[in-house]
Amino acid sequence: MNEQSPRERRYEERRRAIVDAARHRADDEGWAAVTTRHLAEAIGYSQPVLYGHFPGGKAEIVLTVAMEGFVELTRRCRAALDDAEARGRVESVADAYLDFARSHPAVYEAMFQQSIDAEFAVAHTPADMRAGFDVLAETIGDDARGCATETFWAALHGMHLLERAGRMRPESRADRVAELSARYANR
Numbered sequence: 001m002n003e004q005s006p007r008e009r010r011y012e013e014r015r016r017a018i019v020d021a022a023r024h025r026a027d028d029e030g031w032a033a034v035t036t037r038h039l040a041e042a043i044g045y046s047q048p049v050l051y052g053h054f055p056g057g058k059a060e061i062v063l064t065v066a067m068e069g070f071v072e073l074t075r076r077c078r079a080a081l082d083d084a085e086a087r088g089r090v091e092s093v094a095d096a097y098l099d100f101a102r103s104h105p106a107v108y109e110a111m112f113q114q115s116i117d118a119e120f121a122v123a124h125t126p127a128d129m130r131a132g133f134d135v136l137a138e139t140i141g142d143d144a145r146g147c148a149t150e151t152f153w154a155a156l157h158g159m160h161l162l163e164r165a166g167r168m169r170p171e172s173r174a175d176r177v178a179e180l181s182a183r184y185a186n187r
Contacts, residue, residue, distance in 0.1 A: 011053070014043065014045065014049070014053055015053045015054075017043045018039055018043055018050060018053055018054065018061060019061060019064055019065060019068070021038075021039050021042040021043055022034050022039055022058075022061045022062070022065060023065055023106055023107065025038060025039070025042070026065075026106030026109070026110070027105065027106040030106075031062065031106065031109060031110070031114055034058060034061070034062075035058065036050055036051070036057050036058055039061070056117075059115075059116070059117065062110050062114050062115075062116055063110075063116045063117055063118060065106075065107055065110040066107070066110040066111045066114065066116050066118070067118070067126065067128050067129075068107070069104065069107040069108065069110060069111045070111060070126075070128045070129050070131070070132050071128050071131075072100065072104075072107075073097065073100050073111070073132055074128070074131045074132040074135055076096045076097075076099075076100050077093050077096050077097055077100075077132070077135045077136065077139070078135050079096070080092040080093045080095065080096035081093050081135060081138065081139055088181050088185050089139050089140075089185065090139060090140065090177075090180055090181040090184050090185045091177050091178065091180075091181050093135070093136070093139040094156060094177045094180055094181070095177060097136075097156045097160075098156065098159060098160055098163070098173070098177075101156075101160040101164075102160065102163070102164070105164065108160070112157060120133065133149060133153070136149050136152055136153050136156075137149040139152070139184075140152050140184040140185075148184070152180070152184055155180055156180075159173075159176060
Protein backbone atom coordinates (compact mmCIF):
# COMPACT_ATOMS: atom_id res chain seq x y z
CA MET A 1 0.00 0.00 0.00
CA ASN A 2 1.35 3.40 -0.95
CA GLU A 3 1.62 5.82 1.89
CA GLN A 4 0.27 9.28 1.24
CA SER A 5 2.56 12.25 1.21
CA PRO A 6 1.81 15.09 3.64
CA ARG A 7 0.48 17.12 0.71
CA GLU A 8 -1.87 14.29 -0.34
CA ARG A 9 -3.08 13.89 3.25
CA ARG A 10 -3.84 17.62 3.50
CA TYR A 11 -5.68 17.48 0.18
CA GLU A 12 -7.81 14.53 1.38
CA GLU A 13 -8.42 16.19 4.75
CA ARG A 14 -9.68 19.38 3.07
CA ARG A 15 -11.82 17.34 0.67
CA ARG A 16 -13.31 15.45 3.63
CA ALA A 17 -13.90 18.73 5.50
CA ILE A 18 -15.79 20.14 2.50
CA VAL A 19 -18.02 17.07 2.23
CA ASP A 20 -18.64 17.01 5.99
CA ALA A 21 -19.48 20.73 6.02
CA ALA A 22 -21.94 20.20 3.16
CA ARG A 23 -23.62 17.30 4.95
CA HIS A 24 -23.92 19.27 8.20
CA ARG A 25 -25.35 22.34 6.49
CA ALA A 26 -27.79 20.21 4.48
CA ASP A 27 -28.87 18.34 7.62
CA ASP A 28 -29.45 21.62 9.45
CA GLU A 29 -30.94 23.80 6.72
CA GLY A 30 -31.48 21.75 3.56
CA TRP A 31 -29.50 21.50 0.34
CA ALA A 32 -30.67 24.92 -0.85
CA ALA A 33 -28.59 26.45 1.96
CA VAL A 34 -25.42 24.70 0.82
CA THR A 35 -23.37 27.12 -1.25
CA THR A 36 -19.73 27.12 -2.26
CA ARG A 37 -19.27 30.41 -0.42
CA HIS A 38 -20.65 28.98 2.79
CA LEU A 39 -18.56 25.82 2.47
CA ALA A 40 -15.39 27.81 1.82
CA GLU A 41 -16.08 29.89 4.93
CA ALA A 42 -16.93 26.79 6.97
CA ILE A 43 -13.61 25.11 6.21
CA GLY A 44 -11.59 28.35 6.38
CA TYR A 45 -10.40 28.39 2.79
CA SER A 46 -11.22 30.45 -0.28
CA GLN A 47 -13.69 29.39 -2.96
CA PRO A 48 -10.82 28.73 -5.42
CA VAL A 49 -9.42 26.17 -2.95
CA LEU A 50 -12.85 24.54 -2.78
CA TYR A 51 -13.06 24.41 -6.58
CA GLY A 52 -9.57 22.92 -6.63
CA HIS A 53 -11.00 19.95 -4.75
CA PHE A 54 -14.38 19.93 -6.48
CA PRO A 55 -14.10 21.53 -9.95
CA GLY A 56 -17.80 20.83 -10.50
CA GLY A 57 -18.72 22.92 -7.46
CA LYS A 58 -21.83 22.14 -5.47
CA ALA A 59 -23.08 19.57 -7.99
CA GLU A 60 -19.91 17.53 -7.58
CA ILE A 61 -20.10 17.80 -3.81
CA VAL A 62 -23.71 16.59 -3.79
CA LEU A 63 -22.68 13.70 -6.07
CA THR A 64 -19.88 12.79 -3.66
CA VAL A 65 -22.28 12.83 -0.71
CA ALA A 66 -24.75 10.70 -2.68
CA MET A 67 -22.15 8.13 -3.69
CA GLU A 68 -20.90 7.84 -0.11
CA GLY A 69 -24.53 7.36 0.89
CA PHE A 70 -24.97 4.50 -1.57
CA VAL A 71 -21.92 2.78 -0.11
CA GLU A 72 -23.24 3.16 3.43
CA LEU A 73 -26.81 2.14 2.58
CA THR A 74 -25.54 -0.93 0.74
CA ARG A 75 -23.29 -1.84 3.67
CA ARG A 76 -26.19 -1.60 6.11
CA CYS A 77 -28.59 -3.55 3.91
CA ARG A 78 -25.95 -6.22 3.24
CA ALA A 79 -25.27 -6.58 6.97
CA ALA A 80 -29.00 -6.85 7.64
CA LEU A 81 -29.37 -9.48 4.92
CA ASP A 82 -26.42 -11.47 6.24
CA ASP A 83 -27.81 -11.36 9.81
CA ALA A 84 -31.42 -12.11 8.85
CA GLU A 85 -31.63 -15.56 10.45
CA ALA A 86 -34.00 -14.78 13.31
CA ARG A 87 -36.16 -12.35 11.36
CA GLY A 88 -37.12 -12.47 7.77
CA ARG A 89 -34.79 -11.19 5.08
CA VAL A 90 -37.26 -8.62 3.81
CA GLU A 91 -38.01 -7.25 7.28
CA SER A 92 -34.34 -6.95 8.19
CA VAL A 93 -33.34 -5.19 4.99
CA ALA A 94 -36.44 -2.96 4.98
CA ASP A 95 -35.71 -1.81 8.52
CA ALA A 96 -32.04 -1.17 7.67
CA TYR A 97 -33.07 0.87 4.61
CA LEU A 98 -35.70 2.89 6.46
CA ASP A 99 -33.44 3.46 9.47
CA PHE A 100 -30.66 4.75 7.20
CA ALA A 101 -33.05 7.09 5.40
CA ARG A 102 -34.43 8.45 8.69
CA SER A 103 -30.98 8.82 10.28
CA HIS A 104 -29.38 10.59 7.30
CA PRO A 105 -32.06 12.72 5.66
CA ALA A 106 -29.69 15.04 3.78
CA VAL A 107 -27.63 12.15 2.45
CA TYR A 108 -30.78 10.30 1.42
CA GLU A 109 -32.06 13.41 -0.32
CA ALA A 110 -28.75 13.75 -2.17
CA MET A 111 -29.03 10.12 -3.25
CA PHE A 112 -32.61 10.15 -4.48
CA GLN A 113 -33.97 13.66 -4.82
CA GLN A 114 -31.14 15.98 -5.78
CA SER A 115 -30.03 16.15 -9.38
CA ILE A 116 -26.79 14.19 -9.61
CA ASP A 117 -24.77 13.16 -12.62
CA ALA A 118 -25.36 9.43 -12.14
CA GLU A 119 -28.18 7.22 -13.38
CA PHE A 120 -29.67 3.88 -12.45
CA ALA A 121 -30.51 1.16 -14.96
CA VAL A 122 -28.03 2.15 -17.64
CA ALA A 123 -24.83 0.52 -18.83
CA HIS A 124 -22.71 3.14 -17.06
CA THR A 125 -24.48 3.03 -13.69
CA PRO A 126 -21.77 3.51 -11.05
CA ALA A 127 -20.86 0.27 -9.28
CA ASP A 128 -21.70 1.69 -5.83
CA MET A 129 -25.23 2.50 -6.96
CA ARG A 130 -25.63 -0.86 -8.65
CA ALA A 131 -24.50 -2.69 -5.51
CA GLY A 132 -27.37 -1.12 -3.55
CA PHE A 133 -29.88 -2.27 -6.13
CA ASP A 134 -28.31 -5.74 -6.21
CA VAL A 135 -28.69 -6.23 -2.45
CA LEU A 136 -32.39 -5.38 -2.74
CA ALA A 137 -32.74 -7.85 -5.62
CA GLU A 138 -30.99 -10.53 -3.58
CA THR A 139 -33.23 -9.80 -0.61
CA ILE A 140 -36.39 -10.64 -2.54
CA GLY A 141 -34.86 -13.28 -4.78
CA ASP A 142 -35.30 -11.32 -7.99
CA ASP A 143 -32.83 -13.11 -10.26
CA ALA A 144 -33.92 -11.02 -13.22
CA ARG A 145 -33.13 -7.89 -11.18
CA GLY A 146 -35.94 -6.03 -12.78
CA CYS A 147 -39.41 -4.80 -12.04
CA ALA A 148 -39.90 -6.70 -8.79
CA THR A 149 -36.79 -5.08 -7.30
CA GLU A 150 -37.79 -1.67 -8.60
CA THR A 151 -41.24 -2.08 -7.02
CA PHE A 152 -39.75 -3.21 -3.69
CA TRP A 153 -37.37 -0.26 -3.74
CA ALA A 154 -40.19 2.13 -4.66
CA ALA A 155 -42.23 0.85 -1.72
CA LEU A 156 -39.32 1.49 0.68
CA HIS A 157 -38.67 4.92 -0.79
CA GLY A 158 -42.35 5.85 -0.60
CA MET A 159 -42.64 4.61 2.96
CA HIS A 160 -39.69 6.74 3.98
CA LEU A 161 -41.01 9.89 2.29
CA LEU A 162 -44.49 9.44 3.73
CA GLU A 163 -43.14 8.68 7.21
CA ARG A 164 -40.87 11.74 7.06
CA ALA A 165 -43.78 13.93 5.98
CA GLY A 166 -45.90 12.64 8.86
CA ARG A 167 -48.39 11.00 6.49
CA MET A 168 -48.05 7.53 8.02
CA ARG A 169 -48.50 6.49 11.61
CA PRO A 170 -45.07 5.83 13.17
CA GLU A 171 -46.45 3.08 15.38
CA SER A 172 -47.56 1.12 12.30
CA ARG A 173 -44.16 0.83 10.64
CA ALA A 174 -43.66 -2.79 11.76
CA ASP A 175 -47.03 -3.69 10.22
CA ARG A 176 -46.09 -2.01 6.94
CA VAL A 177 -42.75 -3.84 6.88
CA ALA A 178 -44.55 -7.12 7.61
CA GLU A 179 -46.89 -6.38 4.70
CA LEU A 180 -43.88 -5.90 2.42
CA SER A 181 -42.47 -9.18 3.66
CA ALA A 182 -45.71 -10.98 2.95
CA ARG A 183 -45.60 -9.71 -0.61
CA TYR A 184 -41.89 -10.17 -1.33
CA ALA A 185 -40.59 -13.03 0.83
CA ASN A 186 -40.32 -16.45 -0.79
CA ARG A 187 -40.63 -15.12 -4.32
